[in-house]
Amino acid sequence: MNKKTTHNPIPSGTKTLQDILPEAQHSGRTPGTRTLKKKLVVRDAASDREALNKIDQDMNKLKIDELDLDEEDERDSLILRLQEVNEKLKFKLKDLEVIVEKTVEKAYLTGKEKDDGEDESVKEKDRQIREYQAHIEVAKKNIKKLKSRLNALTNMDKMTQASNELRDVQRKRKELEDQVKMLQKYQNKALKSKAQDTEYEEQIDRLSKELNTLREHYKKMAVENKEKEAVQKEHHTRFVDAREKNSKLKRILIAVKNNKDPFADLHNPEGEVESKKKEVEAYESAIKAEEKRHKLKLKKMEEDRLKVETEIQELKDQIEEAEKENKETADKIRNKKKLVIVKREAAEKNRLEEIRKAEEEKQRLEEEVRRKIEEEKEKELKEKRKLEGKGSNKDSDSDEEKKSKDVHFYDNKKSDGSKSRDGSKSRDGSKSRDGSKSRDGKKKSKKKDSKMSRSSKRSRDSTPEKRSKRKSMGNSPIPASKKAK
Structure with a gap:
């Protein structure tokens, strides 16, 4: 069995950060700086030293043993261990980048405050930083190699498995869609057959x-x-x-x-x-x-x-099933007919209710119009009575003309009331059917109405009681107040 050995991606002879940066612990103790800044630099150097020690300990733990890639179980264990190594290298890289940034910032801040004699130490630190960055690049390349190996081992199996699952899901979906279509066809056929009695x-x-x-x-x-x-x-x-x-x-x-x-x-x-x-x-x-x-x-x-x-x-049995289905369809048709009848009755009831409400509203409006007309009539009668009482001492011709005017006014008021029902408006109570206004027509109508009122008045006065009353009124003496008027 062929065995392939994999070693730690970081070489064993690589220097640690403490070896690369030996002056890290003394970086904040240069002469010429202030006391406060010295304290801060010393504290940062101590924290950096602790971080470097921790990273070195982690790197010493990351050692990959010999693994057999031909067997499936060992391949899975290799994948898991490579993933762990990858994650740890990622964390280590992040920590290293943070430390580099800190050292660069420290070098930048301390470089301004150092004397000219300290330029050589700054250059030395820059050189060390460049070496450190080179080590970081090497670590990144090793991480990429490990990722490519891991993907080569896992991606093919995952892709084939995912493609197979996708095909199975698509096939099941197609089968379900075909079943749904068949069921819909059977359902439509059954509904059509039930609809046809x-x-x-x-x-x-x-x-x-x-x-x-x-x-x-x-x-x-x-x-x-x-x-x-x-x-x-x-x-x-x-x-x-x-x-x-x-x-x-x-x-x-x-x-x-x-x-x-x-x-x-x-x-x-x-x-x-x-x-x-x-x-x-x-x-x-x-x-x-x-x-x-x-x-x-x-x-x-x-x-x-x-x-x-x-x-x-x-x-x-077939006849019984057919009779049963026929009975069910007949029940459904009966229920549908009942629902239709109920809906029609409800609609008819609503329509009759609306008609009744409209008729009630119409009657109410007619009652209001009638009441207004009666009130106007009562007012006119009261005015007539007042006018009759005031003009009892005047001559008969002026009295008749006045009464004819009152009758004409009453007729006009009546015509106005009838027009108000139809929704038409008039200014003086005398409006023609076509809606036109003319003074000559008004005068002629007034003359005709006065003549008719005179004839009606004479016919009314032809009775013996009215004649005797009029004679008595004509023979009675006129009061002084009325003469003055």
């Missing part, structure tokens, strides 16, 4: 017809079987009689050929008994053979009967 009725009629035909066929077969059995029995009896006659005739022929008496057996009772025994045995064997054949035939007919009965039972 005529197909169920036709199927039920067809199955019932097939069942009736099979029943009739079964009855015919049973009748034919009975007839065949009767014919078979008759043939069997005839066959037995014919065979007996044949055997007798054969014996007679044999006796005639041998010049013997054909009826000699009658005189020989023992020979007759033997012949009868043989005949009986022959009959029994023939009967057994016939019974066997008859049993086979009956068995076959019984099998045919059972087969027909199973077919009838299957047809009955």
Whole structure:
């Protein structure tokens, strides 16, 4: 077995940070600096020294033994150990970078405050820093090599495993999609078949017809079987009689050929008994053979009967299933019809409720309009009464003109009330049907109304009570206040 050895990526003869930076502990103790800065530099140097010691200890622990890469188990252990080494090298690299940054900052800060005589020490430290950076680059290259080895060992297996899993998942998904499509097709077919009630009725009629035909066929077969059995029995009896006659005739022929008496057996009772025994045995064997054949035939007919009965039972089951499905579909259709009727009734109820509310609103508006008209009428009557009381001492012509004006005003008010129902507006209560305004039309209508009011007033005053009242009013003296007016 070929074994491949792997060594520590950092060579054994590599110098540590303490060897590279021997003056790290004395970096903050240069003469000429201030006391406070000296203390800070000494403290930083001590922390750096501790970090360097810790890193050296970790590097001494990182040693890779000989591993067998051909065996699978050892390869897994190698991968794990390489991963651990990689992680530790990463942490070490980070720590080294931090230390380098600190040393650079220290060198930069301390270099400004040092005297000219200290330039050589600064150059020496710069050289040491460059060497340190070179070691860091070497460590980075070793880390990259380890990563490439690790990826070469693990990536291929992972990729193949992932690709296989992906193919399996895609195949399962495709199978599930095909199953879903098939189920949807079956569901659509079932819904279409359930939606068509005529197909169920036709199927039920067809199955019932097939069942009736099979029943009739079964009855015919049973009748034919009975007839065949009767014919078979008759043939069997005839066959037995014919065979007996044949055997007798054969014996007679044999006796005639041998010049013997054909009826000699009658005189020989023992020979007759033997012949009868043989005949009986022959009959029994023939009967057994016939019974066997008859049993086979009956068995076959019984099998045919059972087969027909199973077919009838299957047809009955199919009819029951079809009736059950038909009943379920009928129930569904009935429920849907009920839902439709309920929805229609609810919609009709809502519509009637809206109509009722609209009618109530209309009646309310009409009542308001009627009430307003009555209030206006009452106001007009009150004004009339006031005017009649005030103008009782005036002449009859002026009184009639005034009353005609009042009647005209009342008619105009009435027309305004009727127009307010239709939603039309008028300024002086006299608006034409076409919405046009004209002064001449108003004057003519006023004249006509005054004439009509005068004639109506005269007709009203023609009664004897009104005439006597008017005479009394005309003969009564006029008060001084009214004369002054």
